[in-house]
Every structure is written in structure tokens, then in C-alpha cells.
Amino acid sequence: MNHPSREEWMSYLYDELNADQSANLQAHLHTCPDCKSKVNEWQAARSGLDEWRVPKRRGRVVLAQPMVKWAAAAAIVLSIGVGIGRLTSAPLDVQQVRAAIEPEMRQELRREFAQLFRDQLDKSASTTLAASTEQTRQLLAEFARAVEAKRTEDYQAINAALDKLQSQRLADFFSLKKDVDTMAVLTESGFRRAQQQLVQLADYTQPANSSNSPQH
Amino acid sequence: MRTAPFASLRSLFVITDEQAMWRVQTQDDETAFAQLVRRWEGPIQRLCLRMTGDLHRGEDLAQEAFTRVFAKRKEYQPSGKFSTWLWRIALNLCYDELRRRQRREETSLDGMCGEAMAALEAFVAPEPAPDKSLVEQERSELVRKALMQLTETYRTVLVMRHYEDLKFREIADVLDVPEGTVKSRMAEALTQMNRILKPILAVESAKNSMKSDGQTVESVML
Ligand SMILES: [Zn+2]
Numbered sequence: 516m517n518h519p520s521r522e523e524w525m526s527y528l529y530d531e532l533n534a535d536q537s538a539n540l541q542a543h544l545h546t547c548p549d550c551k552s553k554v555n556e557w558q559a560a561r562s563g564l565d566e567w568r569v570p571k572r573r574g575r576v577v578l579a580q581p582m583v584k585w586a587a588a589a590a591i592v593l594s595i596g597v598g599i600g601r602l603t604s605a606p607l608d609v610q611q612v613r614a615a616i617e618p619e620m621r622q623e624l625r626r627e628f629a630q631l632f633r634d635q636l637d638k639s640a641s642t643t644l645a646a647s648t649e650q651t652r653q654l655l656a657e658f659a660r661a662v663e664a665k666r667t668e669d670y671q672a673i674n675a676a677l678d679k680l681q682s683q684r685l686a687d688f689f690s691l692k693k694d695v696d697t698m699a700v701l702t703e704s705g706f707r708r709a710q711q712q713l714v715q716l717a718d719y720t721q722p723a724n725s726s727n728s729p730q731h
Numbered sequence: 732m733r734t735a736p737f738a739s740l741r742s743l744f745v746i747t748d749e750q751a752m753w754r755v756q757t758q759d760d761e762t763a764f765a766q767l768v769r770r771w772e773g774p775i776q777r778l779c780l781r782m783t784g785d786l787h788r789g790e791d792l793a794q795e796a797f798t799r800v801f802a803k804r805k806e807y808q809p810s811g812k813f814s815t816w817l818w819r820i821a822l823n824l825c826y827d828e829l830r831r832r833q834r835r836e837e838t839s840l841d842g843m844c845g846e847a848m849a850a851l852e853a854f855v856a857p858e859p860a861p862d863k864s865l866v867e868q869e870r871s872e873l874v875r876k877a878l879m880q881l882t883e884t885y886r887t888v889l890v891m892r893h894y895e896d897l898k899f900r901e902i903a904d905v906l907d908v909p910e911g912t913v914k915s916r917m918a919e920a921l922t923q924m925n926r927i928l929k930p931i932l933a934v935e936s937a938k939n940s941m942k943s944d945g946q947t948v949e950s951v952m953l
Pocket of ligand 1 (some may be wrong): 550
């Protein structure tokens with residue numbers, strides 16, 4: 516018997532064949548236990564994969580705001596870099612840069628984790644009032660350790676990034692900083708404007724039903 | 732619901748990704764860039780999340796991907812599809828991240844660090860919808876872990892074809908390999924997934940059917 520290749524079976528499973536090809540493979544499946552069992556295994560894997568659900572995107576502001584925040588943070592780092600570079604006109608002093616931004620990052624991290632922590636508390640308060648206090652206590656201890664570890668990791672990442680920065684030239688900073696600045700402005704104003712235009716458009720085209728949100 | 736005249740009017744304003752990117756490239760067009768971000772942030776966030784297995788890193792990486800798109804706007808070749816370029820940028824960021832993570836694990840002297848991260852991940856990553864049952868959460872987490880056991884090569888094709896629904900042809904373009912290669916990687920990836928998932932999901936099902944015998948699953952979990 517002439518078995519279809521596994522490449523062909525992939526096209527079959529993911530519906531990338533035309534109707535004739537698909538019917539041929541299907542017919543083969545009915546007559547060939549070998550292929551049948553292989554295809555069953557792949558199907559099982561596919562249903563397994565479907566069980567990993569991820570949260571829906573949490574609203575469209577989600578990316579816009581951190582993006583601006585990120586850009587602002589990068590701008591701070593870069594302008595410090597530029598400032599020091601100007602003073603010494605030598606390669607950047609990484610220690611200095613690090614000392615300058617560490618308190619910032621520390622605070623930022625603390626804020627983020629405080630928020631995370633609050634969210635988690637809210638969530639668990641509503642669902643697990645009956646949970647044992649011992650379990651909660653353990654979880655909190657674990658969480659505290661995790662926060663500490665994450666912080667260390669972030670510092671390592673920052674340090675690595677700064678080490679890299681050191682080897683770059685002042686000119687790079689200026690062009691990069693400009694990009695970052697532009698983007699921070701662009702992203703925010705772009706989103707606002709696009710939103711405004713949609714609202715206007717909706718008002719214009721749906722005068723009888725203007726209470727409907729255009730963002731459905 | 733959207734009315735027909737609104738929809739058709741709206742289509743007049745829709746530009747293709749490539750047109751938008753051309754505007755970003757030649758005129759630094761802010762509205763065009765915002766449009767690209769809005770169109771693609773969801774898929775790119777999901778790609779990064781599935782590749783790294785980490786919701787928050789996924790979001791960070793997606794931001795970084797768009798930052799790169801803007802920073803590298805002059806390098807974009809208008810003859811190519813915008814999305815192919817974007818997927819490639821995002822994937823490379825994911826690979827960098829995974830490599831960094833691996834280095835950290837290798838150099839980490841303190842085993843606690845990894846454990847604590849895992850605890851944090853478990854704490855943060857699932858972030859389920861409130862109505863999702865605990866059983867579903869558990870199974871979802873098992874599948875996430877299983878997928879993270881695959882090598883990048885296999886995980887990449889699974890994520891792009893199965894979760895993001897790219898055609899094999901598109902994936903081949905992003906990865907710059909023949910289409911047949913993508914398909915054979917896909918077959919191998921599914922085979923490996925089945926091997927990993929079969930025993931654990933079966934055990935989970937058995938456990939859960941026992942749990943639901945008599946009392947509710949939730950009360951057992953607490
Ligand atoms: Zn056969």
C-alpha cells in the first residue's frame with residue numbers, strides 16, 4: 516500500500532489540502548490501520564495543545580501604556596548615559612550609570628510587585644476565603660522569596676545591558692534616544708488620534724444610534 | 732452590531748500592513764505605526780507568551796518587538812510581507828530570551844533562585860478567567876510545561892501553526908526553510924507532544940473523575 520507522507524498528513528490535519536486531496540487521504544485512513552494509528556496520535560496531541568488556554572489580551576491600552584512607560588525608562592537610561600558621556604567624553608562609566616538608575620529601577624519594581632500582590636490578594640480574597648491560613652502563609656513566604664529572586668535577576672539583566680552600552684559610542688545614544696522619544700510620543704498620540712477618528716466616524720455614520728460604542 | 736454602511740465606509744480607511752509600514756518607513760507616519768501595533772499586538776503577545784511560557788515576559792517581548800520595528804524601519808524591504816518580517820523579529824527576541832534564561836540557569840549557583848522563579852511563575856502565569864475551573868487550570872498548566880520541554884525548533888512550528896494559525900507556507904517564509912521541512916518538523920513536534928502528554932493527561936483525567944465522585948473538585952483542592 517502506498518502510504519501518504521507525514522508531510523501530507525500535516526496538510527490534512529491542518530486543512531491545507533483541496534477537497535479532492537483531502538477525500539483521498541480520508542479514504543486511505545479507513546483502509547490503513549498504520550496511518551490511522553499515527554493520525555490518532557497526532558490528533559491526541561492537538562487536543563492536548565488546545566487545553567493550554569491563555570488569557571485574552573487585556574484591553575488595547577495594555578500595550579500602549581507600558582510601551583510609553585518602557586520608552587520613558589529607556590529615555591532616562593539613555594539621557595543619563597549621554598550626560599555622563601558628555602562630561603567625560605570617554606567610554607561610559609558603567610558603575611556611575613548603574614548607581615544612578617538602580618534606585619529608580621528598585622522603586623519601579625517595588626511598585627509593580629506591590630500592584631501584583633494587591634491584585635492577587637483581591638483575587639484570592641473573593642475565591643478562597645475558606646483556604647487555610649497555613650497555606651496562605653506559605654504562599655506569601657514563597658512569593659516574598661520569588662520577588663527577591665526576580666529583583667536580583669533584573670539587576671543582572673540591567674547590568675548586562677549596561678555593559679553592552681559601555682562599548683557603544685555617544686552618537687549611537689543620540690540617534691537611539693531620538694527614536695525612543697519619537698516613539699513614545701508617536702505611540703500615545705497615534706492611539707489617541709485613531710480612537711478619536713473612530714468615534715467621529717461612528718457619530719457620522721450612525722446618527723440614529725450614536726449611543727453605540729464604535730469600539731464594540 | 733456594526734451596520735453595513737459603517738463597515739463599507741470603514742474599509743475605505745483600511746490600508747494594508749505593507750502600505751502602513753511604507754508610511755512609517757518614509758514619513759515616520761505615527762497613525763500608520765499605531766495601526767500596525769493595534770493590528771498585531773495581540774498575535775505577537777501570544778507568540779511571545781507561548782514561546783517563553785511566561786505571560787509577563789511575553790508582553791515585554793512584544794513591546795520590544797514593536798520597538799525594534801520602529802527602530803529598524805529603514806531596514807524593512809517593501810517587497811516582502813510585513814507580517815513575515817514582524818514574526819521574524821519577535822521570534823528572534825524570544826530565542827534571545829530563552830538563551831538568556833538558559834545561561835542564567837546554568838550559572839545560577841543558588842538552586843533557590845530557580846525554584847523561586849517557578850513559584851512566581853506559577854503564581855503569575857496562569858492568570859485564569861475567574862470562571863475557569865481548577866481542573867482546567869491544572870491541565871492547562873501541564874500542557875504549558877510539556878510544550879516548554881520541546882526544543883525551540885519544534886515549539887516554534889507548533890506555536891505558529893497550531894496556535895497562531897499561520898499556513899505552513901508562511902511559516903516557511905518566516906523561518907527561511909522549505910515548506911516540507913516545516914511540515915516534517917510539525918509531525919515530529921506532534922509526535923513528541925503526544926509522547927509527553929499521553930501519560931500525564933490520562934493520570935489527570937483519572938484523578939479528576941475520582942475527585943468529582945461524591946464531592947466537588949473545588950472543595951478537594953482547598
Ligand atoms: Zn497508510
